[in-house]
Amino acid sequence: MAVTAHPKLDAERLRTDFAVFDELVNGKPVAFLDSAASSQKPRQVLDAMRDFYEHSYANVHRGVYRLAERATTAFEGARQKVAAFINAPDAREVIFTRNATEGLNLVAYAWGLVNLGPGDVVLVTELEHHSNFVPWQYIAKRTGADFRMIPLDEQGELDLAALERIEGDGAVKIVATNLVSNALGTINAVDQLAVWSHERGALVVIDAAQAAPHRKIDVQALDCDFLAFSAHKMCGPSGAGALWGRAELLEAMEPFNVGGHMIRKVEPEETTWGDLPHKFEAGTSPIAEAVGFGAAVDYLEAVGLDAIEEYEHELAGYALAQLGELPWVTSYGPPARRRAGIVSFNVDGVHPHDVAQILDFDGVAIRAGHHCCQPLMRKLGVAATNRASFYLYTIPEEIDRLVEGLHKVKKSLG
């Protein structure tokens, strides 16, 4: 795949892959600082999907004709790419989902409903996105298991020293955590948590939605049991995601959705399930989206995950330094080296909605709200924050435009 990049990331060159940056939105070039919500898409991904639809499209796995064979090859090829992307030992362990949330629900329902009960403890972090919080809270309630939170310390870091106290005399069965916080950008010490969890025989479920776009993921090195992420945050299309799980766990699990494609044999009395990964992929999958997902993996690997991570540290450092010069701005989260390209902040006395609105007048797009992290917002003592998030196509000038806009906010409403 032809990607316009050098070993060290050259954002100006990469921007030429993204048509949106050539356009004016509301008469201004857009400074898109909301990639943590969803990234923009390079033409390489869009071309791959269009090419697939035009030349290789049919439903997968069943047709005996040539087009169906081509479609299946492309779809399964995408699975191989996604598996290699996270260093999965076996591509059978990669299940295509709609998004990270669906992958996490799959684990909560298919594993949790059967294996949790009274006396068991489900642990999530106070830093969790609702996607890895609500499914566990819900399934814990349904099974009678205890739902507990790993708190944050005063610095907004996971307070791992509190683990034994929280555990109490319960049997910890599930520890659910994100790898990178969507609200603060924190890169969490998941490896330590995995060691602690496995000492107790608990499973580790990782929400990697914010990590996958930004840094190399290795499920074997992380020593986790399940890991979920979405294509749309990593230059791929919406509607596709992946769940990785250890084969022996997935094989022992009940299915999540049942219906077409996921079966071995259907009889009036009973149905038996197909092999991995099909057992968890009932119905027609998002086929072209999976192909686009594979193309996004190619794109990121051609740019280089290490280069992306390094570049985001630089951008986060630059943004934090700029914001640090404004005494009327409060930033949240860890130092730049320990975070992905996400910066959460508030302007004294001005509600984030108003901040985001005024920035939009100048074409600066940021997110304002609770970022699907209401427990964290409560901890920070705020209803909402502003969040600027960066990606491989972000340039420092866009952060300058953000800061300029904040001066206007301060002048008009502060």
Added chain:
Amino acid sequence: MSEFDQLYREVILDHYKHPRNHGLLEPADAHAEGQNPLCGDEIAVSVRLGAGDVIEEVGFDGRGCAISQAATSMLGDLVKGRSAQEVAAMPSQELLDELGIPLTPVRLKCAILGLGVLKLALHKSRGTPLPEEWGTSARDLVLE
């Protein structure tokens, strides 16, 4: 006029910086709290009713953006002297006309949060209809 001046009209900024009817009433005849689930903003509204369930005083408290705070501030003056039944039936467009600013669908929710909470308070106290635009979510709030 700049986009800023269109949205943050002088009267809006005035209500935002100097909100009328601010502070909850104690005692009150009706009270409710509500939240905008999109942004987590919260508004509490309390009301004192006179003869014929006519609204005599409105007090509000909460945290939110300039639009939601200004709209709730203006709302108090708009409903005083009207009966609970009239206010329950009041279309949100009347408040939006009073605001007189262009609102995107997301900001629209900010603008009518206070009115929704006021209708909820009247519903709990006087059994008037719930705010239509809240749909079934209003019912959840009543149970609290």
